Amino acid sequence: xxxxxxxxxxxxxxxxxxxxxxxxxxxxxxxxxxxxxxxxxxxxxxxxxxxxxxxxxxxxxxxxxxxxxxxxxxxxxxxxxxxxxxxxxxxxxx
Numbered sequence: 001x002x003x004x005x006x007x008x009x010x011x012x013x014x015x016x017x018x019x020x021x022x023x024x025x026x027x028x029x030x031x032x033x034x035x036x037x038x039x040x041x042x043x044x045x046x047x048x049x050x051x052x053x054x055x056x057x058x059x060x061x062x063x064x065x066x067x068x069x070x071x072x073x074x075x076x077x078x079x080x081x082x083x084x085x086x087x088x089x090x091x092x093x094x
Contacts, residue, residue: 002086006089010082010085010086013081013085014078014082017077017078018078019040021070021071022040023040024040024073025067028067028070032063033054033063035050036065037066038050040068043073
């Protein structure tokens, strides 16, 4: 079972690795055509797909949709970090 110290360590790590929504929106607004916000948020494959799709007009729609997806991407990354830290703690606890 996890101690309070373990939980604090996990949450500290999650907070330290959290991406800034402000930075993501800044990149989205000013460098969205380069998919800089997706690279920043750790989504390089979809960033490349987005750049390629700009040639088909779909990329612009995708860029607008990203306006609403950024908070969820940040939340998913935090959950991923939390899960990774929890697995690591289990591995080293035994």
